[in-house]
Amino acid sequence: MKEPMILNHPLLQHKVSHLRDVNTGTKEFKELVSEIAMLMCYEATRDLPTQEVEITTPITTDKFKVLAGRKLAVVPILRAGLGMVDGVLALIPAAKVGHIGLYRDPASLEPVEYYCKLPADISEREVMVVDPMLATGGSASDAITQIKKRGAKTIKFLCIIAAPEGIKRLHDTHPDVEIYAAALDKCLNEHGYIVPGLGDAGDRIFGTK
Numbered sequence: 764m765k766e767p768m769i770l771n772h773p774l775l776q777h778k779v780s781h782l783r784d785v786n787t788g789t790k791e792f793k794e795l796v797s798e799i800a801m802l803m804c805y806e807a808t809r810d811l812p813t814q815e816v817e818i819t820t821p822i823t824t825d826k827f828k829v830l831a832g833r834k835l836a837v838v839p840i841l842r843a844g845l846g847m848v849d850g851v852l853a854l855i856p857a858a859k860v861g862h863i864g865l866y867r868d869p870a871s872l873e874p875v876e877y878y879c880k881l882p883a884d885i886s887e888r889e890v891m892v893v894d895p896m897l898a899t900g901g902s903a904s905d906a907i908t909q910i911k912k913r914g915a916k917t918i919k920f921l922c923i924i925a926a927p928e929g930i931k932r933l934h935d936t937h938p939d940v941e942i943y944a945a946a947l948d949k950c951l952n953e954h955g956y957i958v959p960g961l962g963d964a965g966d967r968i969f970g971t972k
């Protein structure tokens with residue numbers, strides 16, 4: 764079982780605090796989500812394999828490390844996860860993008876799936892599933908179940924804010940999945956929202972409320 768990685772870099776803390784602010788508007792919110800995703804991707808790719816190749820500098824020729832060419836995919840959980848894709852692609856432009864559409868039923872808080880389109884060779888790719896919020900953990904657990912059913916074997920989950928309940932459920936359902944979060948919050952409220960959280964991430968990214 765892998766311990767969740769709560770990333771506490773000062774840049775992340777600063778940006779997540781601004782994200783939480785009720786006075787942060789849609790444009791800045793979207794920019795912050797993308798920047799946070801990029802910083803999180805930097806941390807989550809620490810274990811990527813490298814290989815040595817010969818490179819000629821203007822001074823001499825020597826061996827240097829480059830990525831060993833592991834195939835990657837990023838899969839946002841719609842809608843809110845879309846906000847994190849650009850940040851990941853800024854660092855890994857060769858990653859393929861899959862999409863999984865889920866919304867959380869407001870009464871049962873259980874996920875309802877409405878879309879899934881993944882790269883055909885998903886079973887050969889290391890997958891980063893992204894969604895800003897891990898609340899009850901239902902959406903992330905269900906999304907990862909669907910992605911595994913289609914053949915993916917190595918999966919990391921990147922969220923900006925996690926609740927302890929979500930971490931537990933995702934851990935229990937998929938103990939092999941490494942969880943990366945920029946912040947671990949206190950709890951959920953009676954509507955399943957993360958406290959203190961940032962409200963509804965999808966609505967804040969797309970300006971739908």
Ligand SMILES: O=P(O)(O)OC[C@H]1O[C@H](OP(=O)(O)OP(=O)(O)O)[C@H](O)[C@@H]1O
Nearest residue numbers: 841842843866867898899900901902965
């Ligand atoms: O851990 P959970 O309890 O499942 O909650 C987290 C989910 O809720 C939000 O999506 P939402 O249902 O609001 O859909 P949206 O992204 O389309 O707004 C969020 O982006 C996660 O996908």
Ligand SMILES: O=c1cc[nH]c(=O)[nH]1
Nearest residue numbers: 898956957962963964
């Ligand atoms: O706090 C929460 C919980 C679920 N989904 C969100 O967007 N925010």
Ligand SMILES: [Mg+2]
Nearest residue numbers: 963964965966
């Ligand atoms: Mg939402």
